[in-house]
Amino acid sequence: MSKPAEPVGGISFLNNPKVRAIVFQVLALACVFFVAAYFTNNMFDNIEARGIETGFTFLDQIAGFGISQTLVEYDDGSSTYARVFLIGILNTLLVSAIAIFFTTILGLLIGIGRLSGNFLIAKLSMIYIEVFRNIPILLQILFWYNVVLAALPSPRQSYSYFDEFFLNNRGFLMPKPIFEDNSGYILAAFILACVGVFFLARWAIKRHDDTGEEFPIFSVGGAIIILSPILVFFIAGQPISSEVPELKGFNFRGGWVIIPELLALAFALSIYTATYIAEAVRAGIESVPKGQKEAAHSLGLKDHVILRKIILPQALRVIIPPVINQYLNLVKNSSLATAIGYPEIVTLFSGTTLNQVGQAIEIILMTMAVYLAFSIVISLLLNWLNAKMQIKGR
Amino acid sequence: MAIYDVKPAQPAPVNHHGVFHWLRVNLFKDVKNAILSLLCIYLLYLTVPPLLDWLFFSATWSGSQDEVTKDGARWIFIIEKFDQFIYGFYPEHLHWRPLFVAALTVAFIASVKLLKSIKLKIAIILLYPFVSIIFIYGGFGLEVVETDKWGGLMLTVIVAAVGIIASFPIGIMLALGRQADNMPVVKTLCITFIEFVRGVPLITILFMASVVLPLFFRDGLDFDKLLRALIGITLFQAAYIAEVVRGGLQAIPKGQYEASESLGLSYWQGMILIILPQALKISIPNLVGSFISLFKDTTLVLIIGLFDILAMVTLTNSDTNWLGYEVEGYVFVTFIYWVFCFSMSQYSKSVERRFNTELK
Numbered sequence: 001m002s003k004p005a006e007p008v009g010g011i012s013f014l015n016n017p018k019v020r021a022i023v024f025q026v027l028a029l030a031c032v033f034f035v036a037a038y039f040t041n042n043m044f045d046n047i048e049a050r051g052i053e054t055g056f057t058f059l060d061q062i063a064g065f066g067i068s069q070t071l072v073e074y075d076d077g078s079s080t081y082a083r084v085f086l087i088g089i090l091n092t093l094l095v096s097a098i099a100i101f102f103t104t105i106l107g108l109l110i111g112i113g114r115l116s117g118n119f120l121i122a123k124l125s126m127i128y129i130e131v132f133r134n135i136p137i138l139l140q141i142l143f144w145y146n147v148v149l150a151a152l153p154s155p156r157q158s159y160s161y162f163d164e165f166f167l168n169n170r171g172f173l174m175p176k177p178i179f180e181d182n183s184g185y186i187l188a189a190f191i192l193a194c195v196g197v198f199f200l201a202r203w204a205i206k207r208h209d210d211t212g213e214e215f216p217i218f219s220v221g222g223a224i225i226i227l228s229p230i231l232v233f234f235i236a237g238q239p240i241s242s243e244v245p246e247l248k249g250f251n252f253r254g255g256w257v258i259i260p261e262l263l264a265l266a267f268a269l270s271i272y273t274a275t276y277i278a279e280a281v282r283a284g285i286e287s288v289p290k291g292q293k294e295a296a297h298s299l300g301l302k303d304h305v306i307l308r309k310i311i312l313p314q315a316l317r318v319i320i321p322p323v324i325n326q327y328l329n330l331v332k333n334s335s336l337a338t339a340i341g342y343p344e345i346v347t348l349f350s351g352t353t354l355n356q357v358g359q360a361i362e363i364i365l366m367t368m369a370v371y372l373a374f375s376i377v378i379s380l381l382l383n384w385l386n387a388k389m390q391i392k393g394r
Numbered sequence: 395m396a397i398y399d400v401k402p403a404q405p406a407p408v409n410h411h412g413v414f415h416w417l418r419v420n421l422f423k424d425v426k427n428a429i430l431s432l433l434c435i436y437l438l439y440l441t442v443p444p445l446l447d448w449l450f451f452s453a454t455w456s457g458s459q460d461e462v463t464k465d466g467a468r469w470i471f472i473i474e475k476f477d478q479f480i481y482g483f484y485p486e487h488l489h490w491r492p493l494f495v496a497a498l499t500v501a502f503i504a505s506v507k508l509l510k511s512i513k514l515k516i517a518i519i520l521l522y523p524f525v526s527i528i529f530i531y532g533g534f535g536l537e538v539v540e541t542d543k544w545g546g547l548m549l550t551v552i553v554a555a556v557g558i559i560a561s562f563p564i565g566i567m568l569a570l571g572r573q574a575d576n577m578p579v580v581k582t583l584c585i586t587f588i589e590f591v592r593g594v595p596l597i598t599i600l601f602m603a604s605v606v607l608p609l610f611f612r613d614g615l616d617f618d619k620l621l622r623a624l625i626g627i628t629l630f631q632a633a634y635i636a637e638v639v640r641g642g643l644q645a646i647p648k649g650q651y652e653a654s655e656s657l658g659l660s661y662w663q664g665m666i667l668i669i670l671p672q673a674l675k676i677s678i679p680n681l682v683g684s685f686i687s688l689f690k691d692t693t694l695v696l697i698i699g700l701f702d703i704l705a706m707v708t709l710t711n712s713d714t715n716w717l718g719y720e721v722e723g724y725v726f727v728t729f730i731y732w733v734f735c736f737s738m739s740q741y742s743k744s745v746e747r748r749f750n751t752e753l754k
Contacts, residue, residue, distance in 0.1 A: 118431060136731055138694060147724055
């Protein structure tokens with residue numbers, strides 16, 4: 001705000017905006033302080049009256065309940081609540097990562113399809129967006145879980161694909177890779193290939209800057225990253241085998257099991273978030289002025305070069321920020337898993353742990369802190385990207 | 395000298411109009427498009443006829459449970475449980491009261507749009523919430539209906555409406571506070587609140603409101619469950635409204651602020667008379683957008699044990715006479731949500747288009 005010029009003789013004390021600002025702020029602070037003090041005072045009285053403990057010592061106690069999906073070691077009888085907290089975070093990250101992967105692909109396809117010259121594809125993409133974006137995500141999760149997945153057959157009648165993948169009402173089963181002695185070489189080869197491609201890319205960019213010569217970095221780099229681990233796999237004598245799930249009695253044994261809760265949640269989150277990503281992609285592509293494409297054509301560039309060097313760099317600048325925001329929304333929406341009992345942070349911690357321990361304030365604040373941490377990390381990432389993608393030279 | 399006759403105009407070439415031309419341009423432009431189109435048609439053939447058949451042609455619309463067909467939707471379930479889906483456990487002889495409030499809402503919107511007198515408008519706007527609450531809850535001679543009897547679509551709409559109405563003034567205050575550069579303390583408080591709320595999922599705020607909030611008050615143990623959820627949702631929505639309004643405030647040119655100051659208007663006069671009307675007008679599409687999200691988010695109240703329309707699906711299916719009708723229930727609820735959200739988003743698009751013409 002601009003500074004008002006002082007009238008002759010000065011402003012009266014009460015009308016001085018600076019004095020007013022200070023008085024108002026002191027009042028606001030006093031108000032907040034008073035309310036906070038009142039609440040905390042009541043809170044401690046209530047906690048004492050109910051005999052609830054305070055502090056974080058409960059984290060060292062033994063949890064003693066079963067969890068249907070654990071990424072790190074967990075034992076009903078001896079693992080602590082701190083371990084439960086960790087498992088919750090990991091499960092949240094797992095379902096978010098899976099859903100983000102699929103929603104990006106789906107959203108990209110639908111968003112491009114929305115702009116397609118093909119009438120049917122454009123209309124179908126539009127119908128997809130309008131249908132799934134206007135249905136609450138919780139309703140979609142419950143629908144997939146209670147209707148679609150519940151209708152799957154029992155393990156004995158499960159759908160089988162190539163006799164290695166099975167789908168039934170206990171989840172989706174697939175072969176589990178077993179890493180033998182020499183499998184470390186494959187990982188090493190993969191990491192080496194990544195590092196090599198990184199330096200290759202730097203060299204290619206430098207050469208392009210100096211001489212203008214192009215190097216097909218995407219195809220060559222992709223080939224190196226994919227082929228070298230495969231090559232090492234055969235050289236090292238095929239050290240990875242797979243354990244196929246087998247039907248024993250009434251259930252399957254062995255293999256990797258994806259529990260139905262995870263399936264329903266990942267499915268619903270991907271489908272729902274894809275509608276927003278599709279709209280972001282469409283808006284981004286539409287934001288590139290038509291003249292850019294025409295100018296590139298008149299310079300004699302080929303279609304794929306125009307897409308890669310003219311359209312995409314400008315469109316991505318518009319697409320990426322909203323898409324990353326959608327990723328954050330997806331992570332937050334994964335908390336709805338508590339409605340179907342997928343063991344993520346809210347279900348395990350704000351649900352089961354809270355019921356057992358009863359220390360509502362500590363537990364809910366810890367849960368919120370986890371999501372706040374995700375938010376902060378993602379907004380830092382976003383700021384970094386925005387700074388990096390600013391149009392330079394203006 | 396040659397004489398030229400006027401030649402009759404020729405019809406346009408056949409391949410430039412008509413169905414075939416349209417098909418060729420829009421569906422079969424080249425081989426790739428032709429394959430994609432055929433795939434789409436096959437996909438539609440696979441899904442649409444069975445879906446329509448299940449939804450309408452083979453569906454059971456009336457009669458008793460014995461007459462249901464096997465491969466169609468059994469809509470008799472919805473017809474049987476319709477009242478529960480709409481009103482929850484609200485006593486049947488009092489169903490006219492929510493209906494009356496719905497009619498009142500229509501009259502309210504119409505009168506706000508049509509009436510010219512500002513004073514009358516403000517009076518109506520202030521009176522409307524109280525009249526509605528009295529009619530739904532009771533008191534003043536009307537039979538009291540406790541909030542644990544409220545449910546179904548009625549509860550969903552009440553939660554959404556209270557959420558938007560109560561969060562609106564709070565959101566505007568937060569937005570103004572965030573813009574107040576001469577008051578760093580107020581600004582910091584507002585930013586902290588907004589960013590904190592926007593950083594966590596609604597469900598954690600609802601848990602906070604339902605479990606922790608009662609601890610904050612003396613004798614808070616018998617705090618109304620619905621009221622707790624409403625407080626949580628209002629605070630949550632306020633943070634989002636604040637960001638939308640801030641977007642509007644930032645879009646107002648600086649000259650408007652300066653002009654209002656040079657007219658000698660005080661801060662509040664300038665805000666209420668000059669800045670906010672413009673800022674709110676340009677944020678209408680985004681406000682509607684955030685209202686749509688709120689409407690969808692109201693489903694979360696079922697997690698803390700309120701019976702909104704989505705919770706009714708499970709509840710009506712626990713009736714031993716009507717087991718296994720989840721699919722019909724979910725489809726019905728989906729339809730209701732979809733109609734609400736889709737019409738709101740169309741409205742927001744039309745507003746956006748109306749504003750756009752000014753810019754073009």
